[in-house]
Amino acid sequence: MFSTQRQAEILRLAREQRTCTITDLAARFEVSDETIRRNIKPLIAQGLLLKVHGGIMLPERLDEPPFQRRMAASLAGKRAIAARVGELVRDGDSLILEGGTTCVHIARALAAHARLT
Numbered sequence: 001m002f003s004t005q006r007q008a009e010i011l012r013l014a015r016e017q018r019t020c021t022i023t024d025l026a027a028r029f030e031v032s033d034e035t036i037r038r039n040i041k042p043l044i045a046q047g048l049l050l051k052v053h054g055g056i057m058l059p060e061r062l063d064e065p066p067f068q069r070r071m072a073a074s075l076a077g078k079r080a081i082a083a084r085v086g087e088l089v090r091d092g093d094s095l096i097l098e099g100g101t102t103c104v105h106i107a108r109a110l111a112a113h114a115r116l117t
Helices: 005-016 024-028 033-043 067-072 075-088 101-109
Strands: 020-021 050-052 055-057
Touching: 005 020, 005 024, 005 033, 005 055, 020 024, 024 033, 024 055, 033 055, 050 101, 055 067, 067 101
Parallel strands: none
Antiparallel strands: 020 055, 050 055
């Protein structure tokens, strides 16, 4: 089997099973663990799979999606919230922001304010 065919089958299996171990994939295709690692490397680089200890999984199976993907999710709503907070906050106000992605948008909306604590 060619490596591109194997890669396509690995993706199919990952979509079907949600996670796969390197050892199980190597046994299934009757190749070495290292061959599987070489086959999955481009799939990981393309963001189609994520490497986890001993195996692979689909990106959406993470408990918390990568930060950039969360930043783009519900973008219009986050920007609307940020704009409204920007209207409510006055120069010299004190506020607390946590580390969520909506708060990043809020912080950007507050950049023009002075003397914020």
